[in-house]
Amino acid sequence: MGKKRVVVTGASSGIGAATVRLFREHGWDVVGVARRADRLEALAQETGAAVFTADLTVQADVDALRDYLAASGPVNALVNNAGGAKGLDSVEAAPIDDWAWMYEINVLAVKRVTSALLPLLRASISPAETDASANIVNITSTAGHTAYIGGGGYNAAKFAAHAMTEVLRLELNGEPIRVIEVAPGMVATEEFSLVRFGGDEAKAAATYNNVVNPLVAEDVATAIVGAVELPAHVNIDLLVVKPVAQASTTLIARGPLVPRA
Structure with a gap:
């Protein structure tokens, strides 16, 4: 069999770009x-x-992407990484447009791409290979598992993405298609917090103030590629990835990490 091919969305920066680089380093x-x-x-x-x-x-x-992929080779894996957050407003005060944007990119876009590419993923599986599989990796967030003040719209979108991932795994049971969820916690990328705070660099930087070694995009890329490259019969249903300084979505150590006396 020739090289395997993976599609990575949200590839222009952050986790997506790091994932493209690492898959290429691994020969994909x-x-x-x-x-x-x-x-x-x-x-x-x-x-x-x-x-x-x-x-x-x-x-x-999305239809044009599907047609391009169908004409240019197999699709063995899909990484649904495109997403984002806007604002930290309360449920009462948040602009409805911010919520609509977050639902469109974090949920509906994942559904669109998954629906379009599933036939191509199925077609990539050779009946002659008993250990063959295709892969769908959805990048969600710890915000899709734990609610927090100010997170209403993003929580709602990522909770929906998490639920959609679990339902998809149930629906594809019996097919050799792995459905993997990677849920990062605090990741210091060049754009996520900037987008969330409307380009306010000071607010974006404050998110990571005094946090020792928050995750970087390459850490999450390592988790994604590692999950896809496991033996075909092994599925990582859910992989939560956080820095050691982050015990939960809301409990984050700021300052040096030191043993207690």
């Missing part, structure tokens, strides 16, 4: 998908990955 063919063509082209030049520009909240773009 990769298609990175995102809205920003300039960033994708830079990533393609750096890694040798193929790229496809698409807004995953637009069905026509």
